[in-house]
Amino acid sequence: MRIGRLDQSGSTRAAGETKRTSSSSSSTAAGTAAAPRDAASIMGVPEPELTPNVQRALLTLMGEVDQLRQETEKLRTRVRELESLADHDAMLPVLNRRAFVREVSKALALAERHNAPSALVFFDLNGFKAINDTHGHAAGDVALHHVVSLIASHLRETDAIGRLGGDEFGVVLTLSTQSAAETKAQQLAALIADTPFEHEGKALQVGAAWGVWPLEAGMTTDVALAEADAAMYANKAAIKERAAS
The missing domain is CATH 3.30.70.270 (Reverse transcriptase/Diguanylate cyclase domain)
Structure with a gap:
């Protein structure tokens, strides 16, 4: 029967469309899942841009920042020592x-x-x-x-x-x-x-x-x-x- 053939072919098409839709959704989902990885960054620099030169520059910068922290702490310690010396007798602990x-x-x-x-x-x-x-x-x-x-x-x-x-x-x-x-x-x-x-x-x-x-x-x-x-x-x-x- 025509109606039957139409139903069968329609079902076949529907199934094919459903399969394609499902594949497309899977691809979209995979693309969505991959997006965060593409957007990942270190110190604000996207991962794709982390070339060897950029990585070396970032490592140098991080080292300089750490050195500045250490020097700042030394200065704070020295300030505390000077404040203590300014308040205490030159010879006696008073x-x-x-x-x-x-x-x-x-x-x-x-x-x-x-x-x-x-x-x-x-x-x-x-x-x-x-x-x-x-x-x-x-x-x-x-x-x-x-x-x-x-x-x-x-x-x-x-x-x-x-x-x-x-x-x-x-x-x-x-x-x-x-x-x-x-x-x-x-x-x-x-x-x-x-x-x-x-x-x-x-x-x-x-x-x-x-x-x-x-x-x-x-x-x-x-x-x-x-x-x-x-x-x-x-x-x-x-x-x-x-x-x-």
Whole structure:
């Protein structure tokens, strides 16, 4: 029957078309799958363009970038070292005067903002000049290191110690009352006087006079340092008077 033949041939054509369509779809899918590979890139350069010359140039560039990173890190480390040197005494492991004054300012700001006073202690060594004159400046240097080590080992992490002059030192006792600071200063002075140090086989000793001044709201760093210094000299005079009587 014609209808039958038409149906059969139509089915055959349909099948052929279906097969061709399927093949075409497969080719399209394969092309689509291949597209990402064609679009792949390294550092923004498509893969087909990665000729040997381009690859060598990219490797050189990557090496230069890595070298710049290393040099930048070295510079950062050096900056940190210089900042540390700028804040520390040239001979002793304590803050220099400029950096210590900054710590006093921080304590005063804490008192101003939070009504949390701290205290400033001023130390001056007794007998230091005699050691320099009798045993030489090397012995004096040992004495300074000895005193700094004793004081620093009995302070908290929140406290600060700095060298204010030849044999003068300042200590900020954070969040300490004047009474507590005076007790602490007296203990440190006794520790210094009772702990000898050795130089060239000889046991030597120094003493320490001290003065305390509270770091309270409304005060300036200059006033605080001057008042603590004055309190220290009053204490030093009292020590000499007791020794003479």
